[in-house]
Amino acid sequence: MSKLRFPHGIPFGVGCVLMLAFVSVPSPAQIVVKNDDVTFKFGIQGQLWADWTQDSSGTQGYQQNFYLRRARIIIGGDIGKDIDFFVETDDPRLGITPKNLASGFILQDAMLRWKPTKEFQVSGGLLFVPFSRNALQSTVSYITLDLSAVSVVNNGATQSSALRDVGFQFNGFLAKDRLLYRVGAFSGERDANAHNSLRTAGYVQYDFFDREKGYLFTGTALGKQKILAVDAGFDTQSSYRGYSANIATDIPVNNGDEVAGQFQYYHYDGRQKFTAIPDQNDFLLEAAYYIHQAKFQPFLKYESQAFVAAANATRDINRFGLGANYYIRGQNLKWTCQYLRAMPQDGSPLKPTNEFTMQLQLFYY
Numbered sequence: 206m207s208k209l210r211f212p213h214g215i216p217f218g219v220g221c222v223l224m225l226a227f228v229s230v231p232s233p234a235q236i237v238v239k240n241d242d243v244t245f246k247f248g249i250q251g252q253l254w255a256d257w258t259q260d261s262s263g264t265q266g267y268q269q270n271f272y273l274r275r276a277r278i279i280i281g282g283d284i285g286k287d288i289d290f291f292v293e294t295d296d297p298r299l300g301i302t303p304k305n306l307a308s309g310f311i312l313q314d315a316m317l318r319w320k321p322t323k324e325f326q327v328s329g330g331l332l333f334v335p336f337s338r339n340a341l342q343s344t345v346s347y348i349t350l351d352l353s354a355v356s357v358v359n360n361g362a363t364q365s366s367a368l369r370d371v372g373f374q375f376n377g378f379l380a381k382d383r384l385l386y387r388v389g390a391f392s393g394e395r396d397a398n399a400h401n402s403l404r405t406a407g408y409v410q411y412d413f414f415d416r417e418k419g420y421l422f423t424g425t426a427l428g429k430q431k432i433l434a435v436d437a438g439f440d441t442q443s444s445y446r447g448y449s450a451n452i453a454t455d456i457p458v459n460n461g462d463e464v465a466g467q468f469q470y471y472h473y474d475g476r477q478k479f480t481a482i483p484d485q486n487d488f489l490l491e492a493a494y495y496i497h498q499a500k501f502q503p504f505l506k507y508e509s510q511a512f513v514a515a516a517n518a519t520r521d522i523n524r525f526g527l528g529a530n531y532y533i534r535g536q537n538l539k540w541t542c543q544y545l546r547a548m549p550q551d552g553s554p555l556k557p558t559n560e561f562t563m564q565l566q567l568f569y570y
Contacts, residue, residue: 235570242286248279248570250345259558261547272300274351275344277313279570287320291420297367313367316420324377328389331371335387335408336440337449338422339469339489340368345536345568346424348465348491349506349526350543355471355487358510359440359447362479363404364394370404382416385409393442394479402443410436425502426455427495427535428463444476461497466490483520484513493530502530521550539566 238245252274257267276299281291293314300306318328333341339356360368372391378384386409393404410417414431417423426432432455440447453467469489475482493504506526512518528543541564549555 243282243284245280245282246570248281249567250275250277250279250570251565251567252276252344253565255563257561259560261549261555261558265556265558268302270301272298274298274564281570289318289320291316291318295367311366314369322377323382324379326376328374328376329372331366331369332374333368333421334363334365334370334391334404334406334440335374335376335389336406336438336447337408337469337471338410338434338436338438338451338453338467341408341422342424343421345566346426348424348467348493349504350528350541350545350562350564353469353489353506353508354524355489355508355510356469358471358473358482358485358487359445359479362394362445362475362481363440363442364392372404378416378418380411382418383412385412385417404440404442406438406440408436408438410434422453423455425465425493425495425530426463427502427532428457428461428497430455431457443478445478445482446472446474446476448472459497463495463497464493465495466492483517485517486511486513500532502532504528504530518550519552519554521553523548523550536566537568540564541566 236247254270254272254274256270256272259265259267273296276296278294280293281289283289291314292312294310295313296310299309312331314331316328316330316332318326320326335341337356339353342352344352357368359365363370370391370393372389374387374389376385376387379386386407388407389405391404391406395401411434413433417432417434423430423432432453434451434453436451438449449469449471451467451469455463455465457463467489471487472485473482473487474484487508487510489506489508491504491506493502495502504527506524508524510520510522512520524545524547526543526545528541531540533539543562545560545562547558547560549557
């Protein structure tokens with residue numbers, strides 16, 4: 206049995222205590238520019254990470270990095286009563302090894318949406334592919350530290366940009382806004398002449414309590430919403446197939462506390478189209494309890510990646526994580542500490558590894 210080893214340098218526990226000692230500064234009102242029926246809103250998102258990641262081979266030393274996981278400028282608004290837009294830039298992982306502080310600036314989202322009716326709306330541009338709830342959750346309100354590794358298995362082969370792709374999407378709200386759908390056609394992977402088929406994806410969700418009508422979904426609502434949602438999605442291009450299903454909940458309890466959790470299932474099979482995505486069944490389980498009086502939220506996560514073919518059994522891996530969020534001013538200013546244990550399964554040449562991460566999030570929109 207492998208031994209749990211802690212990184213050298215700054216002690217992880219002491220760092221968490223020092224981080225939680227920071228105090229809040231009240232934020233001003235929303236920055237809005239309005240002219241007749243045109244409205245612009247401006248915002249920012251920053252996530253500073255201190256991360257210690259253990260190597261899976263060799264001496265199993267720790268990579269130690271301070272870097273900006275996300276550094277975003279956000280612009281959104283309305284052009285008339287039935288047209289809205291959303292644009293977001295990012296310079297992700299700025300400063301991570303090999304250190305580079307001068308590149309990586311990208312256009313993250315660039316979406317325009319026409320809303321003639323609530324039942325039928327059309328979006329176009331660079332936007333999230335409608336495939337799974339975990340992938341469609343806001344990076345601001347994740348239950349745990351970040352997106353699950355099993356939610357991005359199809360990202361590279363489909364030539365996506367952080368789960369986004371260029372294309373058109375149709376969406377709408379039915380059954381008193383409880384049932385929502387999204388379906389779209391996207392570029393996907395392009396061959397040299399761009400003669401190959403397009404990528405298609407779709408997503409359907411039913412909300413039993415509060416309706417979710419935004420571009421992205423909530424991870425944890427901090428006791429301010431009552432959410433119980435079930436959903437399913439698909440992602441295809443040529444012979445490649447991806448399927449997802451999820452149940453998510455944010456239930457207010459105890460006059461301001463919250464029980465939050467989700468179970469996300471994926472099936473990926475790249476077939477002849479994407480041989481880099483072997484046939485596999487993956488899942489993610491997350492749970493958290495928010496204590497409103499303490500502004501504190503401990504959480505747990507477990508994820509599994511299991512390959513179908515016996516020849517790929519040595520690539521099976523499970524991950525277990527635990528940590529906590531401390532909300533100085535809701536999602537606008539919070540600290541997160543997380544420990545993650547990656548456990549390759551029997552026969553793998555890789556060794557179990559540990560990762561310790563601290564995050565400071567600043568958000569305004």
